[in-house]
Structures are given as structure tokens and as C-alpha cells.
Amino acid sequence: MTAVAAGVGEIQLDVVRTRHFKVPITLTIVDVLLGFLFLVAPVTGDSVFRLADSGSAIALADVHVPSAPTMWISWVLLALLTVWAWLDAAAYRRTQLWLPIVYAVLAMFAFLTWAAQDGGVVPVAGTLAGALSLSVPLVYGALAGVIGERGGVVNIAIEGQLLLGAFSAVLLASITGNPYVGLIGAMIGGVFVAFVLAAFAIRYLVDQIIVGVVLNVLVSGLTGFLYGALLAPNQQTMNSAPTFPKWKIPLLGDIPVIGPVFFHQPFIVYLMYVVVAVVAWGMYRTRWGLRLRSVGEHPQAADTVGIKVNPTRFWNVLLAGAIAGIGGAYFTLVSVPHFTKDMTAGLGFIALAAVIFGGWDPIKATLAALLFGFATNLQNLLTVLKTPIPSEFMLMLPYIVTILAVAGFAGQIRAPAADGKPYIKG
Structure with a gap:
């Protein structure tokens, strides 16, 4: 309730606030699906991300990352972003646009790391x-x-x-x-x-x-x-x-x-x-x-x-x-x-x-x-x-x-x- 003075008396205005749960629910579903995938199909070895093709003017070395650690560290970061989204919803705040964008990029990186296990190459x-x-x-x-x-x-x-x-x-x-x-x-x-x-x-x-x-x-x-x-x-x-x-x-x-x-x-x-x-x-x-x-x-x-x-x-x-x-x-x-x-x-x-x-x-x-x-x-x-x-x-x-x-x-x-x-x- 918010009191607002108006002339002689006061007008009582009801402030209605709405929680927005769609984003945190969606991120939670993605977290669960990725976690289930990583558990039922564990990976080994390294994943390779190729940043430049052979015909590129500037040669860049391939990036090798250990598949399992990178995948699970990324998943933990995704879980933290999901918690952040839930806290925003609980505090009646709209989720900022940067959060789902960062989440999407990180989730895709984790998924491609899983997909390119055992030396698979992702041509970026x-x-x-x-x-x-x-x-x-x-x-x-x-x-x-x-x-x-x-x-x-x-x-x-x-x-x-x-x-x-x-x-x-x-x-x-x-x-x-x-x-x-x-x-x-x-x-x-x-x-x-x-x-x-x-x-x-x-x-x-x-x-x-x-x-x-x-x-x-x-x-x-x-x-x-x-x-x-x-x-x-x-x-x-x-x-x-x-x-x-x-x-x-x-x-x-x-x-x-x-x-x-x-x-x-x-x-x-x-x-x-x-x-x-x-x-x-x-x-x-x-x-x-x-x-x-x-x-x-x-x-x-x-x-x-x-x-x-x-x-x-x-x-x-x-x-x-x-x-x-x-x-x-x-x-x-x-x-x-x-x-x-x-x-x-x-x-x-x-x-x-x-x-x-x-x-x-x-x-x-x-x-x-x-x-x-x-x-x-x-x-x-x-x-x-x-x-x-x-x-x-x-x-x-x-x-x-x-x-x-x-x-x-x-x-x-x-x-x-x-x-x-x-x-x-x-």
C-alpha cells in the first residue's frame, strides 16, 4: 500500500507487483536436461574447437579443452545463472536481457564440448x-x-x-x-x-x-x-x-x-x-x-x-x-x-x-x-x-x-x- 497526498485528504493506492517465473522455469528445465545428458552419456578425452579454417588470412591454433571438467564447470555456472534468475523473480524483478544471452552461449559451449568428446573437432x-x-x-x-x-x-x-x-x-x-x-x-x-x-x-x-x-x-x-x-x-x-x-x-x-x-x-x-x-x-x-x-x-x-x-x-x-x-x-x-x-x-x-x-x-x-x-x-x-x-x-x-x-x-x-x-x- 502506498499513501499519496491529494488536496485535502489522502488517496490509498494499491501497488500490484507481479513475479515473472517463465525465464527461471525455462532455465531450470534446460539445466535438468543437460545434467541428465551429461550423466547418462559421460565423456572422456579432449574436445577441439577450430577457430580458423585452412584458408584464413590469419592462422589461429586449435583450442583443446578437457571434455568432462569443462562440461561440468559450465553446467555449474549455468546452475548459478538459474539461481540468479529465480532470485530476480522472487524479488519482483524482471530478468535482465544479458542473463539469458550469456546462459545460451554457455549452454551451447557445454553441449558442443560434450558432442565433440574424444578429439572431435568443432569448426567455429x-x-x-x-x-x-x-x-x-x-x-x-x-x-x-x-x-x-x-x-x-x-x-x-x-x-x-x-x-x-x-x-x-x-x-x-x-x-x-x-x-x-x-x-x-x-x-x-x-x-x-x-x-x-x-x-x-x-x-x-x-x-x-x-x-x-x-x-x-x-x-x-x-x-x-x-x-x-x-x-x-x-x-x-x-x-x-x-x-x-x-x-x-x-x-x-x-x-x-x-x-x-x-x-x-x-x-x-x-x-x-x-x-x-x-x-x-x-x-x-x-x-x-x-x-x-x-x-x-x-x-x-x-x-x-x-x-x-x-x-x-x-x-x-x-x-x-x-x-x-x-x-x-x-x-x-x-x-x-x-x-x-x-x-x-x-x-x-x-x-x-x-x-x-x-x-x-x-x-x-x-x-x-x-x-x-x-x-x-x-x-x-x-x-x-x-x-x-x-x-x-x-x-x-x-x-x-x-x-x-x-x-x-x-x-x-x-x-x-x-x-x-x-x-x-x-
């Missing part, structure tokens, strides 16, 4: 490069989701935008022999899906979730049909696109470990850096960002100050579609030069989870997408290391990480107030 630079590669379409999709939902439109159709972007990119790039034309085509494909979503959700007030799901199914069927009828019979002329080459940035590309990962990449990856920075800056520093957030939080108030709510939403959904289309182009202009049926494999839904996990913030959503990309790449590393984990579990790994992240942390965040709610003027 190669693993990070593979994770970034798998994260690129997720980042573009997550940014598209952030822009759409910040404006009040739930973009379930990210999967369809990625898929049609990949199809359009390979078709135009194959015909013209120019990957940049394919990239423009991918953006047009993403905008087309976004246009249909915006028209039905904003103009005709159809439920946004239903429209998004229907669009995903429609695009899957449409691209599958066109693949069989158009691309497959004309593989060399219509389904064999030139890909973007990798460009190494002088000096930056020679930085040990991170240089080859971040600064020896194709054009679409460098474009991703720019898009993330521009969207993050524009969301909070420009008139565009203010108007976008206002129509997603309180469209009535935005309308009263002269902001055209529905046109603002419409154009930003189209912008989001163009960004998602670039992510689709990555599949066929960087990863593989061919289109295959449903090649996005549900990554649009993981991108949507990154939006939620990232709290509808461009930077946090990007970090969430990078986390999910790392989890996807981890299954490949574990296969190479020949861990005793069943292959079926490794295929489930990225989705388990997604569920754990969203269920364990997303409960503390709030979606834009008008997200998914159509606006009817007057």
Missing part, C-alpha cells in the same frame, strides 16, 4: 557461417512480420511470400541470365502475395489469420503446379539461375573467426545488413516509423491527427512483402540455383515465431532469427560429430528450440494493441 567459423546462411531468409521474413504487425496486420503469409519470391527469382534470373533481375522479380512476387493479403484483410475486413493461411496453401499449390508444368520440362532455360558470387570486403574479411563469417558473403547478405539497420532506425527515429506504430497501437488516435490508417497499413504490408520476397530470392539465387516444390520448408512460420520472440522489435527479431538459424545448422554439425543423439531428434531440434524460446520467453512481451484488428473509420 564454419558453424557460424552455416548458421548465418540459414538465418538470412528468416531475418528477411522476420522483418516483414515486424513491419506488418507493427502496423496492425498479422502477416501469416510470410511462408507464401518467401515461396513465391523464390519461384519468381529463379524464373526471371534463368530467362535473363541476371541475378539482379531475379531479385527484383522476387520482390514483385512477395508484393503480389502481400497485396492479396492487404486487400482482403484491410479493404474487405476478412479475418487476417484465415487469409494468411489460405494464401500459404494457394502459393504452395500454384508454385507446385507451375514447377511441374513449366520449370521441370525446361530445366536448363527456366530453372537454372545464375547465383550471386561471394564478395570479400578488404581488411574486414581477414578478421579472425568473424571476418569470413560476416564479410565474405554474397550481395543479398550485405543487403540484409542494410535492411536491418534501416528498418531498426526508421521504426523509432522517423515519421514513417511513428505513423506505422501509431496505426498499430491506437488507430483511432492516429486518425484524429490526420493519419490515414488503412492506406498506411496497406502500403506497409506491401513493403513487408517486398522484404520477404528478397528472403525468398536467397533460396534460388544463393543457396541452390534451382527451384523445387515447397523448398522453403516452413521457414516462414519460424520467421513468424522470431517476430513474437523478438517482441515485435527489428533488432530483437533479427537476433531471434539468427538463433533459430543456428539451431537449424546445429543438426548438421551434430551429424558430422557422430553424436549418439538419434537422427529423428536432430531433425526436430530447430523446432524444439523455437517452441522453447517462444514458450519460455515470449510470455513477457506484448503485441501491438491493434494487431490483427481491422479499422473501420467513424
Whole structure:
């Protein structure tokens, strides 16, 4: 109870404080699972972490660590961080962002130490490069989701935008022999899906979730049909696109470990850096960002100050579609030069989870997408290391990480107030 003087008398205000237990509970579950794994599958020997590849400009020696001691010391530190999270919850304090980040890095180090037992080698630079590669379409999709939902439109159709972007990119790039034309085509494909979503959700007030799901199914069927009828019979002329080459940035590309990962990449990856920075800056520093957030939080108030709510939403959904289309182009202009049926494999839904996990913030959503990309790449590393984990579990790994992240942390965040709610003027 807090007493506040007001005029003649006093007003008694009840101060309600809430404990947040999701983070400590999640960390405790991870502690128990790791401890159980380390007990039932003990390790021997050393684990090797390779910091630089043979072609690196600066040679770095491999790091050898004793597997069992390193693993258990890391586990004890994880337990201490978990206790810290419980103390924060007991004291009505929110867990600071640094704690789960440090916990995740330390937990991954402990797990890889276990996986690389008896002289197994973890290629650090190669693993990070593979994770970034798998994260690129997720980042573009997550940014598209952030822009759409910040404006009040739930973009379930990210999967369809990625898929049609990949199809359009390979078709135009194959015909013209120019990957940049394919990239423009991918953006047009993403905008087309976004246009249909915006028209039905904003103009005709159809439920946004239903429209998004229907669009995903429609695009899957449409691209599958066109693949069989158009691309497959004309593989060399219509389904064999030139890909973007990798460009190494002088000096930056020679930085040990991170240089080859971040600064020896194709054009679409460098474009991703720019898009993330521009969207993050524009969301909070420009008139565009203010108007976008206002129509997603309180469209009535935005309308009263002269902001055209529905046109603002419409154009930003189209912008989001163009960004998602670039992510689709990555599949066929960087990863593989061919289109295959449903090649996005549900990554649009993981991108949507990154939006939620990232709290509808461009930077946090990007970090969430990078986390999910790392989890996807981890299954490949574990296969190479020949861990005793069943292959079926490794295929489930990225989705388990997604569920754990969203269920364990997303409960503390709030979606834009008008997200998914159509606006009817007057």
C-alpha cells in the first residue's frame, strides 16, 4: 500500500507487483536436461574447437579443452545463472536481457564440448557461417512480420511470400541470365502475395489469420503446379539461375573467426545488413516509423491527427512483402540455383515465431532469427560429430528450440494493441 497526498485528504493506492517465473522455469528445465545428458552419456578425452579454417588470412591454433571438467564447470555456472534468475523473480524483478544471452552461449559451449568428446573437432567459423546462411531468409521474413504487425496486420503469409519470391527469382534470373533481375522479380512476387493479403484483410475486413493461411496453401499449390508444368520440362532455360558470387570486403574479411563469417558473403547478405539497420532506425527515429506504430497501437488516435490508417497499413504490408520476397530470392539465387516444390520448408512460420520472440522489435527479431538459424545448422554439425543423439531428434531440434524460446520467453512481451484488428473509420 502506498499513501499519496491529494488536496485535502489522502488517496490509498494499491501497488500490484507481479513475479515473472517463465525465464527461471525455462532455465531450470534446460539445466535438468543437460545434467541428465551429461550423466547418462559421460565423456572422456579432449574436445577441439577450430577457430580458423585452412584458408584464413590469419592462422589461429586449435583450442583443446578437457571434455568432462569443462562440461561440468559450465553446467555449474549455468546452475548459478538459474539461481540468479529465480532470485530476480522472487524479488519482483524482471530478468535482465544479458542473463539469458550469456546462459545460451554457455549452454551451447557445454553441449558442443560434450558432442565433440574424444578429439572431435568443432569448426567455429564454419558453424557460424552455416548458421548465418540459414538465418538470412528468416531475418528477411522476420522483418516483414515486424513491419506488418507493427502496423496492425498479422502477416501469416510470410511462408507464401518467401515461396513465391523464390519461384519468381529463379524464373526471371534463368530467362535473363541476371541475378539482379531475379531479385527484383522476387520482390514483385512477395508484393503480389502481400497485396492479396492487404486487400482482403484491410479493404474487405476478412479475418487476417484465415487469409494468411489460405494464401500459404494457394502459393504452395500454384508454385507446385507451375514447377511441374513449366520449370521441370525446361530445366536448363527456366530453372537454372545464375547465383550471386561471394564478395570479400578488404581488411574486414581477414578478421579472425568473424571476418569470413560476416564479410565474405554474397550481395543479398550485405543487403540484409542494410535492411536491418534501416528498418531498426526508421521504426523509432522517423515519421514513417511513428505513423506505422501509431496505426498499430491506437488507430483511432492516429486518425484524429490526420493519419490515414488503412492506406498506411496497406502500403506497409506491401513493403513487408517486398522484404520477404528478397528472403525468398536467397533460396534460388544463393543457396541452390534451382527451384523445387515447397523448398522453403516452413521457414516462414519460424520467421513468424522470431517476430513474437523478438517482441515485435527489428533488432530483437533479427537476433531471434539468427538463433533459430543456428539451431537449424546445429543438426548438421551434430551429424558430422557422430553424436549418439538419434537422427529423428536432430531433425526436430530447430523446432524444439523455437517452441522453447517462444514458450519460455515470449510470455513477457506484448503485441501491438491493434494487431490483427481491422479499422473501420467513424
